[in-house]
Amino acid sequence: MLEYATEDLSPDEIAAETELYGSFTQSVRELVDATLRTEVDRAEILAVQEQVDALTARLRVAQTPGPFGVRMSSKGSVRNHGNAVVGLRNAVAPPLTVERSGTGRAWADFHLGAAYEGPPGLVHGGVTALLLDQICGEAAADGGAPGMTGTLTLRYRRGTPLGALHAEAHLDRVEGVKTFVVGHLADAEGVTVECEGVFILPRWAREMVSDEGTRAVFE
């Protein structure tokens, strides 16, 4: 069974933490971008690397022993700060800020830079799959039928340019333990990638699904 942690923080504490970590991680994302694009000379790179290593050591003085996990308060608020797509504290994540209708729709508007490139100037095809998996999973959860990804099918209509993008998905139907979701990724010119996902709630989790917090683990 998956493990998840419960932490009790007040709304004010959560807001302060969100601001602190959100801003810090954004700075690290900028460093990731600069690391990829820099053209400074060898000596300067070596000097910067030494400083980066020193900063990492300072952060590691106290750290969680494993991955971040998904943390919940006893009141059901969820912090999936480590998530590879939406994680506030994860510099690998763009991160997407996903909005929801409350009726089985989820969407996000975002910008992808150099770190998400595949073919020159285009988003890596696998990155589009990564983002759509998350959006589809959130649509399933928003429609009251959360689950882990069972199957995911992507159809690439054309290359997706790096830059401003929009992703959305909606719950299409529920058949037993399977939730069918359809979605797409688009740029200003229209759809670039279409997808269909089937999300399935593992048996061990079905008895826990009435708990809002636990449901969110699968989003």
Next chain:
Amino acid sequence: MLEYATEDLSPDEIAAETELYGSFTQSVRELVDATLRTEVDRAEILAVQEQVDALTARLRVAQTPGPFGVRMSSKGSVRNHGNAVVGLRNAVAPPLTVERSGTGRAWADFHLGAAYEGPPGLVHGGVTALLLDQICGEAAADGGAPGMTGTLTLRYRRGTPLGALHAEAHLDRVEGVKTFVVGHLADAEGVTVECEGVFILPRWAREMVSDEGTRAVFE
């Protein structure tokens, strides 16, 4: 049409650059991991953030104006250092070191840490899609039938734990401009995700495909 750059570096220059940037980017990956997992106090995070911003500014003194792209020497050697899966200079990439048989097979053994998490302790389902898309594309190219992703279908057999993993794919068949590839992701216990990809070479690229370097753009 996609743009790609041509740079003429000697093998020694390329080796030195690989060592320099590979090591530097690995340091930044460690910082990304520490950023996610740190439990140092607010004052220390703010102090580290200020230093991170200063380092970013030093790197940005000289930088490529857009994304990294895919760069080739006139002799056909390829440097896709910006790639989101295999990019040596991309801290978002694990990165995977993909091996090839020369006969349409590609595989990689690698380790995924906290930055690739979805459900607690498990690899994000979308990350598995991201990695398999790259491996499948490389298998298609290795088999002499490269292309951009046309469709990608993933079947999730069980959750993929963070840690040591193996991915592989092979060219199954070629039908006209379509290359069919099958692959999977596995941990020590066996297969966790199966996939099938169809890769298609865009019309404008077909006349360029005899150029080994250009082919590599689609890998």
